[in-house]
Amino acid sequence: MQPRGQFRVSVSKDDLVFSSAHFITYAGHRCEGLHGHNYRTRATVDGALDPADKLVFDFLELKRIMRGLCREIDHLVLLPTQSSRISVVEDGDRVRVAVDGMPRYLFPRRDCALLPLANTTVEMLAELLAGRLRAELGVLDVAGLTAIEVEVEENFGQSATCRMQL
Numbered sequence: 001m002q003p004r005g006q007f008r009v010s011v012s013k014d015d016l017v018f019s020s021a022h023f024i025t026y027a028g029h030r031c032e033g034l035h036g037h038n039y040r041t042r043a044t045v046d047g048a049l050d051p052a053d054k055l056v057f058d059f060l061e062l063k064r065i066m067r068g069l070c071r072e073i074d075h076l077v078l079l080p081t082q083s084s085r086i087s088v089v090e091d092g093d094r095v096r097v098a099v100d101g102m103p104r105y106l107f108p109r110r111d112c113a114l115l116p117l118a119n120t121t122v123e124m125l126a127e128l129l130a131g132r133l134r135a136e137l138g139v140l141d142v143a144g145l146t147a148i149e150v151e152v153e154e155n156f157g158q159s160a161t162c163r164m165q166l
């Protein structure tokens, strides 16, 4: 029998998490203080069923990729390198952070994840992880996938999702 309908698979396991510190800026001069979240992620893949296996994508593989992406930023201070207000400068084994031109923090470099983002909002983190997931799937050269989504939840019931067509 030919499968009917459209298919998507998703994973949101207890180990697809990262516990990280960050702060974001808002329009005007508002800027949060440094704080942390236990972020949870969910990855979703849309696509055609493989005719032989009758699956869209291997859960094990999707979990492996997402675990790796979470691990890259786990237990670190997430800093945006493309902010117009937050300056992040590597200085040897340290990172100097200023906000609106005022020195704010000095972190050990090894404790920081410098991310190519304008702001470390949950939306931008979802976009970053979706882009990295897409790149990992590209390496695998998986046929039949049509779209991916990554959801990042920073608190219970408070999340953002980024969807990318493949």
Ligand SMILES: [Zn+2]
Pocket (backbone or CB within 6 Å): 022, 023, 035, 036, 037, 154
């Ligand atoms: Zn926050």
